Amino acid sequence: MGSFKGHVLPGSLFLVVGLWHVWSSVVRYVSQPVDSFRVRAWSPMGHGKARHLELYFIAGGAFLDMCVELLYSTHLRWFVGPERILNPSHMNDFEHGGMLLMFFLYGAISLLSEKKMLPHLPEGALCLLGATAFSSEYVLFYFHSTTHMGLEGYYHLLLVILIIISIASGIACALYPTSFAMDLANAISITLQGLWFYQTAFVLYGPMIPKGCHLEENDIVCHSHESEIRGELLANFQFFMLVFLVFIFVLGAYVVAASKYGNQDPRTMQTGGETENLAWNSSGQPRIGSSLVEVVAN
Numbered sequence: 001m002g003s004f005k006g007h008v009l010p011g012s013l014f015l016v017v018g019l020w021h022v023w024s025s026v027v028r029y030v031s032q033p034v035d036s037f038r039v040r041a042w043s044p045m046g047h048g049k050a051r052h053l054e055l056y057f058i059a060g061g062a063f064l065d066m067c068v069e070l071l072y073s074t075h076l077r078w079f080v081g082p083e084r085i086l087n088p089s090h091m092n093d094f095e096h097g098g099m100l101l102m103f104f105l106y107g108a109i110s111l112l113s114e115k116k117m118l119p120h121l122p123e124g125a126l127c128l129l130g131a132t133a134f135s136s137e138y139v140l141f142y143f144h145s146t147t148h149m150g151l152e153g154y155y156h157l158l159l160v161i162l163i164i165i166s167i168a169s170g171i172a173c174a175l176y177p178t179s180f181a182m183d184l185a186n187a188i189s190i191t192l193q194g195l196w197f198y199q200t201a202f203v204l205y206g207p208m209i210p211k212g213c214h215l216e217e218n219d220i221v222c223h224s225h226e227s228e229i230r231g232e233l234l235a236n237f238q239f240f241m242l243v244f245l246v247f248i249f250v251l252g253a254y255v256v257a258a259s260k261y262g263n264q265d266p267r268t269m270q271t272g273g274e275t276e277n278l279a280w281n282s283s284g285q286p287r288i289g290s291s292l293v294e295v296v297a298n
Helices: 004-031 053-072 088-114 123-142 150-175 180-204 225-261 266-270 291-297
Strands: 213-216 219-222
Touching: 004 053, 004 088, 004 180, 004 225, 053 088, 088 123, 123 150, 150 180, 150 219, 150 225, 180 225, 213 225, 219 225
Parallel strands: none
Antiparallel strands: 213 219
């Protein structure tokens, strides 16, 4: 991505989806009987035309970002020389386009499966498909043709850690389809990825670049080793603050969801959920009128 917009565009995609997944996971957990919680690879938005909005957002956002990388950034100069080889000046853009293609395929395949244009895929298969998309992102940032050194490399190292958590939690969601902890961990890791993309954009390519470092021909150059170390320590602090902010958001979301849509008490949780939530009728179907609960629980 190597630019401000190259970090902000995917960051926006991850951040919106991650925050929605956090809220959805929490609401589904507090609004349903404890033993009926199920992991969701994607979270529906009601039963109308907006039901598949998340999948449209993922597929459309990834496709838009892919067009920016492959069309706008390259100026359509894909091949050079008499042998028509791939333009070495834009290998960075081609790699990013390949990664974004995987997220586009994840959104498109999930959407087609839900609309019954493809054989229906179980939730576990969709979780593994999502983990595959994150694996392509991991390969991109771990084996990058653009050598990430110094401060830039450190910011991308922290991003790689978040990607590994997304992959691991996605696989765990497929293996443990009733685990609220795995579902929430996956949502948190996606949210943190989005925030860290934003943080990287503002620090490396925006107004927050550390003192003693500057942007020189798309590379981050620090005047001294001390300046580089100071920048890495600052990155650690920024990373901690983002984790803390997400923790506060998750805690706040849980409190709000539990107070508005929850009906779980300690006895219910210990006995496996023998009582039904107010949002569910006696036949086990969502009660009409529980609009927000229906949005995220079905």
